[in-house]
Amino acid sequence: MAKQPVEQDAKTRIADEEKVLIIRSKDDPTAFKPLYEKYYKPIFLFVLHRIGDKEIAADITSQVFLKALVNIGSYSFRGLPFSAWLYRIAINECNDFFRKSKRSRIVILEDYMADFLYEEMFAHDRLEDLKQKLPEILKKLKYEELQLIELRFMESRPFKEVADILGITENYAKVRTYRILEKMKTLFTNHAKH
Template sequence: MDPSKRTVSAESMQEEWKEIQAAQREVSLFRPLYNRYYEPIFRFIFRRTADEDLTADLCSQVFLKAMQRIGSYTFQGVPFSAWLYRIASNEIAQHFRATKKNRVVSIEDEGFADIMEEMDEEDNEALRQLLIDKLDELKDTDLQLIELRFFEHRPFKEIAEILDMTESNAKVKTYRILERLKKRLS
Protein backbone atom coordinates (compact mmCIF):
# COMPACT_ATOMS: atom_id res chain seq x y z
CA MET A 1 0.00 0.00 0.00
CA ASP A 2 1.33 3.41 -0.90
CA PRO A 3 1.23 5.38 2.36
CA SER A 4 1.28 8.71 0.58
CA LYS A 5 -2.21 8.14 -0.77
CA ARG A 6 -5.13 9.59 1.13
CA THR A 7 -6.79 6.93 3.30
CA VAL A 8 -10.24 8.52 3.09
CA SER A 9 -11.91 10.32 0.19
CA ALA A 10 -12.97 13.94 0.50
CA GLU A 11 -16.60 12.87 0.09
CA SER A 12 -16.28 10.36 2.93
CA MET A 13 -14.74 13.02 5.17
CA GLN A 14 -17.64 15.37 4.41
CA GLU A 15 -20.16 12.64 5.28
CA GLU A 16 -18.21 11.88 8.44
CA TRP A 17 -18.16 15.60 9.32
CA LYS A 18 -21.98 15.53 9.20
CA GLU A 19 -21.95 12.56 11.62
CA ILE A 20 -19.58 14.45 13.91
CA GLN A 21 -21.77 17.53 13.89
CA ALA A 22 -24.77 15.36 14.76
CA ALA A 23 -22.80 13.81 17.65
CA GLN A 24 -21.83 17.31 18.80
CA ARG A 25 -25.51 18.18 19.04
CA GLU A 26 -26.51 14.85 20.61
CA VAL A 27 -23.79 12.66 22.13
CA SER A 28 -25.89 9.50 21.67
CA LEU A 29 -25.27 9.94 17.92
CA PHE A 30 -21.57 9.19 18.53
CA ARG A 31 -22.26 5.44 18.07
CA PRO A 32 -21.62 5.29 14.27
CA LEU A 33 -18.19 6.86 14.83
CA TYR A 34 -17.49 4.46 17.69
CA ASN A 35 -18.56 1.47 15.59
CA ARG A 36 -16.38 2.57 12.66
CA TYR A 37 -13.22 3.25 14.63
CA TYR A 38 -13.25 0.92 17.63
CA GLU A 39 -11.46 -1.94 15.87
CA PRO A 40 -8.70 0.16 14.20
CA ILE A 41 -8.03 2.05 17.44
CA PHE A 42 -8.00 -1.24 19.37
CA ARG A 43 -5.40 -2.66 16.92
CA PHE A 44 -3.35 0.54 17.13
CA ILE A 45 -3.19 0.29 20.93
CA PHE A 46 -2.65 -3.49 20.94
CA ARG A 47 0.39 -3.15 18.67
CA ARG A 48 1.96 -1.00 21.37
CA THR A 49 0.92 -2.96 24.46
CA ALA A 50 0.60 -6.63 23.39
CA ASP A 51 -1.91 -6.98 26.25
CA GLU A 52 -5.57 -7.49 25.35
CA ASP A 53 -7.02 -6.44 28.72
CA LEU A 54 -4.86 -3.33 28.90
CA THR A 55 -5.75 -2.52 25.30
CA ALA A 56 -9.47 -2.81 26.08
CA ASP A 57 -9.05 -0.47 29.07
CA LEU A 58 -7.07 2.11 27.12
CA CYS A 59 -9.47 1.89 24.17
CA SER A 60 -12.38 2.58 26.53
CA GLN A 61 -10.54 5.65 27.82
CA VAL A 62 -9.94 6.88 24.27
CA PHE A 63 -13.61 6.71 23.32
CA LEU A 64 -14.76 8.12 26.65
CA LYS A 65 -12.48 11.13 26.17
CA ALA A 66 -13.56 11.47 22.54
CA MET A 67 -17.24 11.53 23.58
CA GLN A 68 -16.52 14.02 26.35
CA ARG A 69 -14.58 16.30 23.98
CA ILE A 70 -16.60 15.87 20.78
CA GLY A 71 -18.06 19.33 21.27
CA SER A 72 -14.62 20.92 20.90
CA TYR A 73 -13.63 18.89 17.82
CA THR A 74 -13.11 20.96 14.67
CA PHE A 75 -12.66 19.64 11.16
CA GLN A 76 -9.00 19.94 10.10
CA GLY A 77 -9.15 18.42 6.62
CA VAL A 78 -8.06 14.97 7.81
CA PRO A 79 -10.18 11.99 8.84
CA PHE A 80 -11.74 12.00 12.31
CA SER A 81 -9.59 8.95 13.03
CA ALA A 82 -6.49 11.18 13.22
CA TRP A 83 -8.01 12.87 16.27
CA LEU A 84 -8.80 9.48 17.81
CA TYR A 85 -5.28 8.22 17.11
CA ARG A 86 -3.87 11.30 18.83
CA ILE A 87 -5.99 10.62 21.90
CA ALA A 88 -4.94 6.95 21.79
CA SER A 89 -1.29 7.89 21.43
CA ASN A 90 -1.55 10.16 24.46
CA GLU A 91 -3.30 7.46 26.51
CA ILE A 92 -0.59 4.91 25.61
CA ALA A 93 2.20 7.34 26.52
CA GLN A 94 0.47 8.27 29.77
CA HIS A 95 0.09 4.58 30.68
CA PHE A 96 3.76 3.81 30.06
CA ARG A 97 4.88 6.90 31.99
CA ALA A 98 2.66 5.98 34.93
CA THR A 99 3.69 2.32 35.05
CA LYS A 100 7.33 2.96 34.06
CA LYS A 101 7.15 0.00 31.69
CA ASN A 102 8.58 -0.12 28.19
CA ARG A 103 6.28 -0.06 25.24
CA VAL A 104 6.05 -2.90 22.77
CA VAL A 105 6.97 -2.68 19.10
CA SER A 106 4.83 -4.93 16.93
CA ILE A 107 6.37 -5.39 13.52
CA GLU A 108 4.79 -6.74 10.36
CA ASP A 109 6.51 -7.98 7.21
CA GLU A 110 4.86 -5.44 4.91
CA GLY A 111 6.09 -2.55 7.05
CA PHE A 112 9.63 -3.95 7.01
CA ALA A 113 9.57 -4.22 3.25
CA ASP A 114 8.42 -0.59 3.00
CA ILE A 115 11.20 0.62 5.31
CA MET A 116 13.85 -1.38 3.44
CA GLU A 117 12.58 -0.05 0.11
CA GLU A 118 12.59 3.53 1.39
CA MET A 119 16.19 3.12 2.61
CA ASP A 120 17.26 1.40 -0.65
CA GLU A 121 18.33 -1.67 1.30
CA GLU A 122 17.97 -5.30 0.28
CA ASP A 123 15.34 -7.02 2.41
CA ASN A 124 16.85 -10.09 4.12
CA GLU A 125 16.45 -11.82 7.46
CA ALA A 126 19.78 -10.68 8.94
CA LEU A 127 19.07 -7.05 8.07
CA ARG A 128 15.55 -7.35 9.47
CA GLN A 129 16.87 -8.55 12.81
CA LEU A 130 19.38 -5.72 12.91
CA LEU A 131 16.62 -3.25 12.03
CA ILE A 132 14.45 -4.60 14.88
CA ASP A 133 17.34 -3.97 17.28
CA LYS A 134 17.84 -0.45 15.92
CA LEU A 135 14.11 0.37 16.03
CA ASP A 136 14.11 -0.71 19.67
CA GLU A 137 16.81 1.90 20.37
CA LEU A 138 14.79 4.81 18.93
CA LYS A 139 13.23 7.46 21.12
CA ASP A 140 9.47 6.97 21.55
CA THR A 141 8.60 9.95 19.35
CA ASP A 142 10.87 8.71 16.54
CA LEU A 143 9.51 5.19 16.79
CA GLN A 144 5.98 6.52 16.67
CA LEU A 145 6.69 8.34 13.40
CA ILE A 146 8.08 5.15 11.85
CA GLU A 147 5.17 3.07 13.14
CA LEU A 148 2.53 5.46 11.85
CA ARG A 149 4.17 5.79 8.44
CA PHE A 150 5.29 2.24 7.71
CA PHE A 151 3.20 -0.06 9.90
CA GLU A 152 -0.03 1.95 10.09
CA HIS A 153 0.39 3.27 6.51
CA ARG A 154 -0.75 6.77 7.43
CA PRO A 155 -0.15 9.68 5.06
CA PHE A 156 2.05 12.48 6.39
CA LYS A 157 -0.93 14.83 6.73
CA GLU A 158 -2.60 12.43 9.20
CA ILE A 159 0.67 11.72 11.01
CA ALA A 160 1.11 15.46 11.46
CA GLU A 161 -2.40 15.77 12.90
CA ILE A 162 -1.91 12.78 15.23
CA LEU A 163 1.46 14.01 16.51
CA ASP A 164 0.51 17.70 16.54
CA MET A 165 3.17 18.91 14.10
CA THR A 166 3.26 20.28 10.58
CA GLU A 167 3.09 17.94 7.62
CA SER A 168 6.51 19.04 6.38
CA ASN A 169 7.99 18.48 9.84
CA ALA A 170 6.56 14.95 9.90
CA LYS A 171 8.19 14.25 6.51
CA VAL A 172 11.55 15.74 7.44
CA LYS A 173 11.71 13.93 10.77
CA THR A 174 10.71 10.60 9.23
CA TYR A 175 13.39 10.79 6.55
CA ARG A 176 16.01 11.89 9.06
CA ILE A 177 15.15 8.89 11.22
CA LEU A 178 15.47 6.63 8.17
CA GLU A 179 18.88 8.14 7.38
CA ARG A 180 20.06 7.50 10.95
CA LEU A 181 18.75 3.94 10.78
CA LYS A 182 20.50 3.38 7.46
CA LYS A 183 23.82 4.57 8.93
CA ARG A 184 23.37 2.28 11.95
CA LEU A 185 22.69 -0.68 9.68
CA SER A 186 25.96 -0.14 7.79
Protein backbone atom coordinates in the same frame (compact mmCIF):
# COMPACT_ATOMS: atom_id res chain seq x y z
CA MET B 1 -12.75 6.12 -15.61
CA ALA B 2 -16.31 6.75 -14.43
CA LYS B 3 -15.57 4.78 -11.28
CA GLN B 4 -13.37 7.47 -9.70
CA PRO B 5 -16.09 10.17 -9.40
CA VAL B 6 -18.45 7.56 -7.91
CA GLU B 7 -15.80 6.60 -5.31
CA GLN B 8 -15.19 10.28 -4.55
CA ASP B 9 -18.94 10.87 -4.20
CA ALA B 10 -19.15 7.96 -1.74
CA LYS B 11 -16.23 9.34 0.29
CA THR B 12 -17.80 12.80 0.33
CA ARG B 13 -21.17 11.34 1.38
CA ILE B 14 -19.54 9.39 4.24
CA ALA B 15 -17.59 12.46 5.36
CA ASP B 16 -20.79 14.52 5.27
CA GLU B 17 -22.64 11.88 7.30
CA GLU B 18 -19.82 11.88 9.86
CA LYS B 19 -19.89 15.66 10.01
CA VAL B 20 -23.61 15.60 10.81
CA LEU B 21 -23.05 12.99 13.54
CA ILE B 22 -20.19 15.00 15.04
CA ILE B 23 -22.26 18.18 15.10
CA ARG B 24 -25.24 16.33 16.62
CA SER B 25 -22.96 14.65 19.19
CA LYS B 26 -22.03 18.05 20.59
CA ASP B 27 -25.58 18.38 21.94
CA ASP B 28 -26.76 14.76 21.99
CA PRO B 29 -24.23 12.14 23.18
CA THR B 30 -26.38 9.31 21.74
CA ALA B 31 -25.55 10.60 18.24
CA PHE B 32 -21.94 9.54 18.92
CA LYS B 33 -22.88 5.83 18.90
CA PRO B 34 -22.47 5.27 15.10
CA LEU B 35 -19.02 6.88 15.24
CA TYR B 36 -18.08 4.65 18.18
CA GLU B 37 -19.32 1.56 16.34
CA LYS B 38 -17.45 2.49 13.16
CA TYR B 39 -14.11 3.29 14.77
CA TYR B 40 -13.95 1.09 17.87
CA LYS B 41 -12.29 -1.90 16.19
CA PRO B 42 -9.63 0.04 14.22
CA ILE B 43 -8.73 2.12 17.28
CA PHE B 44 -8.65 -0.99 19.48
CA LEU B 45 -6.30 -2.77 17.04
CA PHE B 46 -4.12 0.35 16.82
CA VAL B 47 -3.81 0.45 20.63
CA LEU B 48 -3.38 -3.33 20.94
CA HIS B 49 -0.52 -3.25 18.44
CA ARG B 50 1.27 -0.76 20.68
CA ILE B 51 0.35 -2.17 24.09
CA GLY B 52 0.34 -5.92 23.41
CA ASP B 53 -2.28 -6.74 26.07
CA LYS B 54 -5.97 -7.13 25.13
CA GLU B 55 -7.43 -6.08 28.49
CA ILE B 56 -5.26 -2.99 28.80
CA ALA B 57 -5.89 -2.14 25.14
CA ALA B 58 -9.65 -2.41 25.70
CA ASP B 59 -9.40 -0.09 28.73
CA ILE B 60 -7.32 2.43 26.81
CA THR B 61 -9.67 2.26 23.82
CA SER B 62 -12.63 2.96 26.10
CA GLN B 63 -10.73 5.94 27.49
CA VAL B 64 -10.07 7.17 23.94
CA PHE B 65 -13.78 7.19 23.12
CA LEU B 66 -14.72 8.73 26.45
CA LYS B 67 -12.26 11.57 25.85
CA ALA B 68 -13.50 11.95 22.28
CA LEU B 69 -17.10 12.22 23.45
CA VAL B 70 -16.27 14.63 26.28
CA ASN B 71 -14.15 16.80 23.95
CA ILE B 72 -16.26 16.54 20.79
CA GLY B 73 -17.11 20.22 21.20
CA SER B 74 -13.47 21.13 20.60
CA TYR B 75 -13.20 19.05 17.42
CA SER B 76 -12.89 21.20 14.31
CA PHE B 77 -13.17 20.19 10.67
CA ARG B 78 -9.79 20.88 9.06
CA GLY B 79 -9.96 18.72 5.97
CA LEU B 80 -8.69 15.61 7.74
CA PRO B 81 -10.82 12.61 8.63
CA PHE B 82 -12.39 12.34 12.08
CA SER B 83 -10.42 9.12 12.50
CA ALA B 84 -7.13 11.08 12.53
CA TRP B 85 -8.40 12.95 15.61
CA LEU B 86 -9.27 9.63 17.29
CA TYR B 87 -5.83 8.19 16.47
CA ARG B 88 -4.21 11.26 17.97
CA ILE B 89 -6.16 10.74 21.20
CA ALA B 90 -5.15 7.05 21.10
CA ILE B 91 -1.45 7.92 20.68
CA ASN B 92 -1.67 10.28 23.64
CA GLU B 93 -3.40 7.64 25.78
CA CYS B 94 -0.73 5.06 24.86
CA ASN B 95 1.98 7.59 25.71
CA ASP B 96 0.33 8.22 29.09
CA PHE B 97 0.13 4.48 29.73
CA PHE B 98 3.83 3.94 29.03
CA ARG B 99 4.83 6.99 31.05
CA LYS B 100 2.72 5.99 34.09
CA SER B 101 3.47 2.26 33.99
CA LYS B 102 7.18 2.68 33.19
CA ARG B 103 6.80 -0.23 30.76
CA SER B 104 8.85 -0.46 27.59
CA ARG B 105 7.26 -0.40 24.20
CA ILE B 106 7.28 -3.70 22.28
CA VAL B 107 7.45 -3.58 18.49
CA ILE B 108 5.85 -6.37 16.50
CA LEU B 109 7.51 -6.69 13.09
CA GLU B 110 6.25 -8.49 10.03
CA ASP B 111 8.59 -9.35 7.13
CA TYR B 112 6.90 -6.89 4.78
CA MET B 113 7.64 -4.08 7.25
CA ALA B 114 11.34 -4.85 7.16
CA ASP B 115 11.20 -4.99 3.35
CA PHE B 116 9.57 -1.57 3.18
CA LEU B 117 12.00 0.04 5.63
CA TYR B 118 14.89 -1.57 3.79
CA GLU B 119 13.78 0.01 0.51
CA GLU B 120 13.78 3.39 2.23
CA MET B 121 17.19 2.90 3.84
CA PHE B 122 19.35 1.05 1.31
CA ALA B 123 19.93 0.39 -2.35
CA HIS B 124 21.92 -2.83 -2.04
CA ASP B 125 21.54 -6.47 -1.01
CA ARG B 126 21.58 -6.55 2.80
CA LEU B 127 17.88 -7.24 3.38
CA GLU B 128 18.26 -10.47 5.38
CA ASP B 129 20.88 -8.83 7.58
CA LEU B 130 18.54 -5.89 8.20
CA LYS B 131 15.61 -8.20 9.04
CA GLN B 132 17.72 -9.80 11.76
CA LYS B 133 19.00 -6.53 13.20
CA LEU B 134 15.91 -4.36 12.81
CA PRO B 135 14.35 -5.25 16.20
CA GLU B 136 17.57 -4.13 17.95
CA ILE B 137 17.75 -0.97 15.87
CA LEU B 138 14.12 -0.09 16.67
CA LYS B 139 14.80 -0.57 20.40
CA LYS B 140 17.43 2.18 20.17
CA LEU B 141 14.97 4.74 18.79
CA LYS B 142 13.27 7.24 21.06
CA TYR B 143 9.59 6.54 21.61
CA GLU B 144 8.55 9.54 19.47
CA GLU B 145 10.81 8.34 16.63
CA LEU B 146 9.35 4.86 16.82
CA GLN B 147 5.81 6.26 16.65
CA LEU B 148 6.61 8.13 13.46
CA ILE B 149 8.22 5.07 11.83
CA GLU B 150 5.26 2.89 12.83
CA LEU B 151 2.63 5.28 11.54
CA ARG B 152 4.43 5.94 8.26
CA PHE B 153 5.91 2.56 7.35
CA MET B 154 4.19 -0.12 9.38
CA GLU B 155 0.71 1.34 9.02
CA SER B 156 1.31 3.01 5.62
CA ARG B 157 -0.28 6.30 6.62
CA PRO B 158 0.23 9.37 4.42
CA PHE B 159 2.44 12.11 5.85
CA LYS B 160 -0.55 14.43 6.25
CA GLU B 161 -2.32 11.93 8.52
CA VAL B 162 0.89 11.11 10.42
CA ALA B 163 1.38 14.82 11.03
CA ASP B 164 -2.16 15.29 12.31
CA ILE B 165 -1.99 12.27 14.60
CA LEU B 166 1.30 13.43 16.10
CA GLY B 167 0.34 17.10 16.20
CA ILE B 168 3.16 18.29 13.92
CA THR B 169 3.29 19.85 10.46
CA GLU B 170 3.38 17.65 7.38
CA ASN B 171 6.74 19.09 6.37
CA TYR B 172 8.21 18.39 9.81
CA ALA B 173 6.91 14.81 9.61
CA LYS B 174 8.77 14.36 6.31
CA VAL B 175 12.00 15.91 7.58
CA ARG B 176 11.82 13.97 10.84
CA THR B 177 11.21 10.70 8.96
CA TYR B 178 14.25 11.29 6.75
CA ARG B 179 16.41 12.00 9.81
CA ILE B 180 15.15 8.91 11.63
CA LEU B 181 15.85 6.74 8.58
CA GLU B 182 19.37 8.18 8.44
CA LYS B 183 19.79 7.43 12.15
CA MET B 184 18.56 3.86 11.58
CA LYS B 185 20.94 3.48 8.64
CA THR B 186 23.84 4.62 10.85
CA LEU B 187 22.78 2.26 13.64
CA PHE B 188 22.57 -0.60 11.14
CA THR B 189 25.98 0.19 9.66
CA ASN B 190 27.56 0.45 13.11
CA HIS B 191 25.79 -2.73 14.22
CA ALA B 192 27.13 -4.55 11.13
CA LYS B 193 30.71 -3.61 12.07
CA HIS B 194 30.43 -5.36 15.46
